Amino acid sequence: MSYKVNTLPKHILVSDETEKFLTESILGGSTIDFLSDNGAFAEGQIGSYEPVNIMKTDLIYQDGRICSLESLGDVALTQTDIYVKPLAFMQSYCKADLWPLWSSEVMRAKKSAKTMDEILFADAIMASLKQANKEQLERNVWQGKEVAGQSATFNGFLEQLKTGTVDLSTATGTKLYEKIISAYLLMPVAVTSNADFRIFIGTELYNQYVAEIAPLNLYNKLEPLAVFGTSATFVICDGLADSKKIVFSRARNLQGKGDITSEGTEIESFYVEKEDTMYIRGRFGIGVKPVFVQEIGVLDVA
DSSP: OOOOGGGHHHHHHHOHHHHHHHHHHHHOSHHHHHHHHTTOEEEOOTTSEEEEEEEEEEOOOOOTTOSOOOOOOEEEEEEEEEEOEEEEEEEEEOHHHHHHHHHHHHHHHHHTTOOOOHHHHHHHHHHHHHHHHHHHHHHHHHHOOOBTTBTTOOOOHHHHTSSSSBOOTTOOOSSHHHHHHHHHHHSOHHHHTSTTEEEEEOHHHHHHHHHHHGGGOSSSOOOTTBOTTSSOBEEEOGGGTTSOEEEEEEGGGEEEEEESSSTTOEEEEEEETTTTEEEEEEEEEEEEEEOSGGGOEEEEOO
């Protein structure tokens, strides 16, 4: 059995993978997944500036034996805005484009004792597109850079953390793990002592770190994400890959907004007979912004 490009869109539109596309490809990246679990990523309206309010409270104790107390504590409400950048894509597929994927999915189905049909094929197409979108967004969340004249670009965290952060330039060490420990000790204790403090690291640097500490840790095995020589924990972020940057931050200091449910978002599929081509089109919004950058450290290990 083969497939017909002109009938695929109707299967795309009812595919389980299409229903999950926006949630899993946008919220499923390692960074956004962690931030949303920690309350630092929320819904916002596509194309709008969405407020982020963070309260910092300083307590001053007084003598509890007296009746008349003074208002000495300080409560500071910090508000910033995140622009939910409208993003879109449109992918075109002719029969020749899809044939290699069809062939591989036929073999996959046979191994599972299933018969390949257009419904399963539509699922496979959307699963592939979902994965590609997730990987691209994960990278842009960290390494995105707004380019003049290119309206589909936006600044990721690293671009917004070029100034004003904790100075980690004096971190020392010849090995990567030594530099991480040194940088950790340069961070303010008031930051590192918080439960949501993490060290965000790219996959390739994490692999290098693991290789370095393996011979040092033979009799006292750490949890996989525990940071050797510190009380911190890693978050492995594919979006930091190849940046040679390691970020020391609380989750609440890395804020994001996304729109995957409003009328301005969509996933559509349609067939153009004149071109004998199927199209898949999507629209959604996302934006990120660091807050209290003076509490964030960026270690350059290049």
